[in-house]
Amino acid sequence: MDDLAGLLGLDGNGEVPSGRIIQIYEVACRQFAQRGFDGVSMRDIAAECGISKATLYHYFPDKDSILRPLAMGATKSIYLHVARHDDATLPAVDRLRRFIVETATFFEAFRWAWIAGSTAFWSDPEARARKERVAWRDRYEQLLRDILQAGIDSGELKIGDVKIAGRLVLGTINWMPRWYNPAGPLKAPEIAGQFCNLLLDGLRAAPPAKAVRQRKKAVE
Amino acid sequence: MDDLAGLLGLDGNGEVPSGRIIQIYEVACRQFAQRGFDGVSMRDIAAECGISKATLYHYFPDKDSILRPLAMGATKSIYLHVARHDDATLPAVDRLRRFIVETATFFEAFRWAWIAGSTAFWSDPEARARKERVAWRDRYEQLLRDILQAGIDSGELKIGDVKIAGRLVLGTINWMPRWYNPAGPLKAPEIAGQFCNLLLDGLRAAPPAKAVRQRKKAVE
DNA sequence: GGCAACCAACCGATCGGTCGGTATGGATGA
DNA sequence: TCATCCATACCGACCGATCGGTTGGTTGCC
Numbered sequence: 080m081d082d083l084a085g086l087l088g089l090d091g092n093g094e095v096p097s098g099r100i101i102q103i104y105e106v107a108c109r110q111f112a113q114r115g116f117d118g119v120s121m122r123d124i125a126a127e128c129g130i131s132k133a134t135l136y137h138y139f140p141d142k143d144s145i146l147r148p149l150a151m152g153a154t155k156s157i158y159l160h161v162a163r164h165d166d167a168t169l170p171a172v173d174r175l176r177r178f179i180v181e182t183a184t185f186f187e188a189f190r191w192a193w194i195a196g197s198t199a200f201w202s203d204p205e206a207r208a209r210k211e212r213v214a215w216r217d218r219y220e221q222l223l224r225d226i227l228q229a230g231i232d233s234g235e236l237k238i239g240d241v242k243i244a245g246r247l248v249l250g251t252i253n254w255m256p257r258w259y260n261p262a263g264p265l266k267a268p269e270i271a272g273q274f275c276n277l278l279l280d281g282l283r284a285a286p287p288a289k290a291v292r293q294r295k296k297a298v299e
Numbered sequence: 300m301d302d303l304a305g306l307l308g309l310d311g312n313g314e315v316p317s318g319r320i321i322q323i324y325e326v327a328c329r330q331f332a333q334r335g336f337d338g339v340s341m342r343d344i345a346a347e348c349g350i351s352k353a354t355l356y357h358y359f360p361d362k363d364s365i366l367r368p369l370a371m372g373a374t375k376s377i378y379l380h381v382a383r384h385d386d387a388t389l390p391a392v393d394r395l396r397r398f399i400v401e402t403a404t405f406f407e408a409f410r411w412a413w414i415a416g417s418t419a420f421w422s423d424p425e426a427r428a429r430k431e432r433v434a435w436r437d438r439y440e441q442l443l444r445d446i447l448q449a450g451i452d453s454g455e456l457k458i459g460d461v462k463i464a465g466r467l468v469l470g471t472i473n474w475m476p477r478w479y480n481p482a483g484p485l486k487a488p489e490i491a492g493q494f495c496n497l498l499l500d501g502l503r504a505a506p507p508a509k510a511v512r513q514r515k516k517a518v519e
Numbered sequence: 520g521g522c523a524a525c526c527a528a529c530c531g532a533t534c535g536g537t538c539g540g541t542a543t544g545g546a547t548g549a
Numbered sequence: 550t551c552a553t554c555c556a557t558a559c560c561g562a563c564c565g566a567t568c569g570g571t572t573g574g575t576t577g578c579c
């Protein structure tokens with residue numbers, strides 16, 4: 080189960096979230112992820128929850144306020160999760176591995192919320208919420224770039240452009256939800272670990288110097 | 300300009316495509332990419348084209364038949380494009396570079412169609428069209444895996460799992476449309492070239508043997 | 520005359536959202 | 550003890566707006 084309550088921050092404070100509210104979040108989250116925000120009607124959500132549409136509006140003022148906490152929670156929690164597991168005293172290579180693997184761990188736990196948030200990013204009409212979400216996303220991406228820069232400074236990594244390298248890493252991670260099969264033989268963190276190995280050491284077999292020359296000629 | 304006519308296969312046959320049809324494709328394509336298929340109404344498209352909604356239905360029988368050729372064309376053409384530029388007699392490393400760079404070249408030319416197709420993949424109600432599109436997508440991904448396998452066989456590449464490595468490469472490419480800025484200093488093929496360098500040689504600075512030992516200890 | 524291009528007006532369906540009302544169960548006060 | 554009260558949880562029926570799509574035309578050019 081997803082433990083969406085944790086992602087939404089509903090379990091920490093004094094409020095006791097109704098089980099119905101959690102159910103609505105879970106149902107809506109999966110439907111948004113699978114068919115998109117516009118592709119899901121309030122009637123759809125109500126039907127799968129086994130309640131009437133009017134009851135849905137007893138718990139939520141409008142459709143946006145179902146998606147918003149999910150999208151915000153996913154974006155904010157992913158940063159808090161990787162930041163909690165980061166340790167700036169470790170070698171940058173290990174920090175990078177943790178960043179990648181912990182992102183996958185998080186994504187596996189909150190797959191639907193992640194997808195729903197990333198596909199419906201553009202539709203929130205409330206500017207403040209949109210801005211806050213972008214800020215958390217920026218923190219997440221900045222942490223990765225900080226790790227890469229630390230690796231350059233320590234001599235562990237050899238990177239021309241930190242921004243480009245960051246895009247490379249983020250692309251591999253962010254594309255995972257599109258094809259990842261939870262029922263497959265490899266769990267997300269294992270795949271992420273292999274990604275990290277490939278990213279660090281490259282696809283190329285260690286070439287003798289003359290092979291490099293030959294390659295350069297062939298490109299021309 | 301996009302030259303959507305080429306992507307749609309409208310210029311090769313005897314038919315003379317009306318300029319209006321091209322205009323509708325261009326407008327719809329960009330709107331679908333920016334706001335999603337469900338987020339765009341036929342009224343929106345008609346308004347930006349400067350025609351009435353009824354006239355839209357003079358050229359297209361329904362909404363799906365505007366998106367379908369765009370999505371199909373993007374998926375089919377990307378494969379044909381990279382396959383045309385592939386040369387199985389070249390070293391696998393060069394073939395891989397061409398695959399990545401030519402994908403970026405194509406994506407830069409048909410950015411909106413690419414995005415519209417990849418986001419609206421799931422909504423086509425016509426099973427035959429969906430199946431055909433998946434088939435072209437599979438050919439595209441299989442070509443990449445073939446190149447990787449050729450590199451393993453020739454000793455150029457050192458890859459444990461071709462599927463995983465393929466996902467890695469595809470992720471970096473497919474995520475590009477999400478952040479790529481056409482007005483930025485680097486064009487898509489240049490970025491793709493840098494991606495290829497990083498993918499081939501890795502982020503890690505060539506480590507002395509003892510540094511590798513140290514790293515392994517730190518992971519534990 | 521015939522046909523491509525175009526449009527205002529309209530259709531049934533569905534959208535997000537509202538309204539008035541009901542069943543229930545626990546606290547309150549005489 | 551029992552009537553009252555109130556908040557919570559729920560629902561059927563409805564609203565105006567908008568959706569994809571249709572109809573019955575009117576132009577203007579060959």
